[in-house]
Amino acid sequence: MLKSTLDDIVIVGGGTAGWLTAAILAKKLNAGKEGSVQITVIESPDIPIIGVGEGTWPTMRTTLQSVGVDEGEFMRECDATFKQGAEFVNWQHTPAAGEKHSYFHPLSAVFHSSYDFNLAPYWLQGASELPYDLAVASQSRICQLGLAPKKITTPAYAALQNYAYHFNAVKFAAFMKKHCTEKLSVGFISANVQQVRMHTCGAIASVLTDSMGEIKGDFFVDCTGSKALLLGEALGVGWHGINDIIFNDTALAMQVPYPAADWPIATHTIATAHEAGWTWDIGLHNRRGVGYVYSSAHSTDERAEQILRQHVGEQAEGLEARKIKLNLGYRQQFWRKNCVAIGMSAAFIEPLEASAIFLIEAAANMLADQFPRSSAALGYVEKKFNDTFKLRWDKSIDFIKLHYCISQRRDTAYWVDNCADSSIPQSLQQRLAHWRLHPPGKYDFDYAFEPFVLDSYLFVLYGMKFNTDISHNLSSYPDKHSAQQLFAEIDRTTAVLRQQLPTHRELIDKVYQYGMPKL
Template sequence: MQNIVIVGGGTAGWLAANHLGKKFNHNDAVTVTLIESPDIAPIGVGEGTVPHIRKTLSSFGISETEFIRECDVTFKQSIKFVNWMDKAKHGSDNFFHHLFDAPSKFGDDLTPYWLNHGAEKAYADMVSPQHSACEKQKAPKSITTPEYEGTLGYAYHLNAAKFANLLRKNAVENFGVQHIKANVLEAELHESGAIAALITKESGRLAYDFYIDCSGFESLLLGKALQVPFIEKSKELLVNSALVVQVPTQENDEIPPYTVATAHQAGWIWDIALINRRGVGFVYSSDHMSDEEATNKLDRYLHGNPTGLKYRKIPMKVGHREKFWHKNCVSLGLAQGFLEPLEATSILLTDFAAGFLADRFPQSFEQTSELEQRFNHVMGYAWDRVIDFIKLHYCISDREDSQFWLDNKKSETIPDTLKKRLALWQHFSPQREDFFSKFEIFDYDNYLYLLYGMHYQSKLSALSSQYHSAAKEHALRISTISEQLNQKLPGHRELINKIKKYGLQAL
């Protein structure tokens, strides 16, 4: 396996190029090539990330300062979910935070204490000082904090096109990845069923040993050439369409340090603030809302759309390939599959899969069978658990104001694994042991913030007086730390401006 090719650029392709380029940077026997169409623009919707991306970018040797400056980056500390619960019960514009800082990290788990005594305070506010920092529009770190380190947990919002360009520059200049601009017309198959070569419009026939499909929804290699079936998940996840738009902002507008996800009668709206614009997407089920209704509701969200912004519609084919590795081909990114971008799952799954592939890349064709089984097993498990977590947002909501929310509660739309977990958590709050696999993309912390942000009713046994006393003290300590951090941390835009002017301290 000496000649590796990645078909497709964008975030997925260039993430893969960096992972593999780093892996084989000092191995002259192996070449990594990326073929990118000069005519096909990337989808460019994925502008949110999760905290693991910090470790990835640092491992690539990319300066956080350069990244922030080059990619219109802002910090993301949370997803703020607005109106995901019944307005009559929880108030108009009810909200909760899915924070990136671990809950209860200064002592014992506060979840049982909150379930018994926390009615007057939001779950995230009791268990983490980050809730208050987000609400006060604070940054997760100071200008003197070293690159990729933070006082609070964080990820990023970014310009996806500029991010791909930064990754391309790093892969080519630092890892020796070869870059070819060409349109791949089709794949030529070997008699064994593996891919033998690519037929391109500009460069003719190009043969490689191993092929990585990052061709997006088209899935040119794994889907079209190798005929790996697509498994739809539209029965579990009902949204299938999105209207997207970029909304210009003013230089001094406040930048929320979180993604805003606002639920509506047939889906939800993402709102991501970069330094000079907002990326907004109206996600909906076309079975529950017409395109015209969706357009009107997005107009209303944008206060009538006074500047006449044009919306781009993106159809969502929800699901994933039956296999992610077949013969000498692996798919990544949208070529693997697609889920609504509710928890920044696309970049997360791509980064995870590309790193996992690079870690155990086959040295010869004889090794591919065993590694293929391993990769497909792990990625299949990861996709299923991500689907569980996305579905959780809908099925535990107490909204009943439309058929969309009622349909999401139907038993036949809820995966069996999620049903079993929810049944357990009716009587016990989640424990780390409930998430036994390290391939749970979302695990203990994530479920706690979502379950109890949405007031899931876990009926626990009585608490010991010893635990109650310690938990009360722990909660007070978190409250005190919140006040201290709000005094210490700079405002979000303030820090972004300082980074652009001075830069962060290099590691």
């Protein structure tokens, strides 16, 4: 039977999910102090971390700062660089030989469409001659120029342009492990979990390990990856697959050295569409992480590797391409009894738009904010958590699918199938039908925890040249003069930033050498 007070939290599994969750819980729940919870991470010494060079959202800045991480130290230890968004290459239509077309999804617009001023309907009327992503966001142009989001004199975690990070996931897990155990009073056990023991009420009582015996706990966090040893195997929570919507179930990853130590570093993820998937290209401090995410139903592994090597070019010669199978979908419940799954044990879509780590942060924060110290409150928080994350994952699936289903590419069965109505969720079909006559607006995004906000949808829709006909209600948009002034202000802001900001490589090298000024 469960104790009345939940004092001992056991996290099974390390990696990014386990150690990030441990840090957030420890900081918010005063771990190790009298009268507070005790947090222990059990990490297998035999299971490697699936790390290929990760992308994050700006929330990671808030998370790292809140748990007491020095930004400069983190960047040096994890080969980290700044990320200002993503560039989508050759998604809009089938490229002709030698052609490249692209658009940016930056991390912020200058004027946020939900609560400042929605420039989209005025852009649709020709108030700016620039492509949408360049017209409304200085950051897209900063990315084009290879400039950094801040100056070397800008304090740690502060920004002139919103930013997140690219980092080495294996090194990040090791860095957070050290931070948790040395500074946040998190306990650590190196062992393999071999068995899960249950209470008669159906909750988890303890786990049996190969080298440290039985580890008891009041509450368990499953960070065991796609195996889901606790929530999936022990508690029997099923899996909801999404392969009929998102097709990319396999990835090939490669680590590509820079040709020279001073080689430019892209300040954004580069996602290039191909015949059966897309390649990611992430610039770390000392190398690029490059990979091909593809559908095994539309490509052989041999053809996928050929495409990846062609994309990388002569630098791929002699480099290993590591294959990673992706389990697409989410748990039918994320929380059951005294156990919650976070990370790949809970859900996985695909790496496009880098939502995985953000959703780890979101889950850990909600768990910490709502943690039921009394076992009597478990059921209430369980339902809230499950409802919230079911919606969050469904919304994320819609947004990822958007990139594919509005493409004009029809060069392979992969693109034909991605654009077929049968593979598009009804919720997204309804939105798209509405947006053909109304630009997306604040009424379309009424959920406080929507993972992808209005501006994100606008960047993808109009980057992909989605057609919205507003001729029937032009009178709804009378502020043309104000819109033109705002477009001009964005131009002026961009001109100033262009003069102030160093290149991304220049800033990264200085951060690695000198660290960052404190706030």
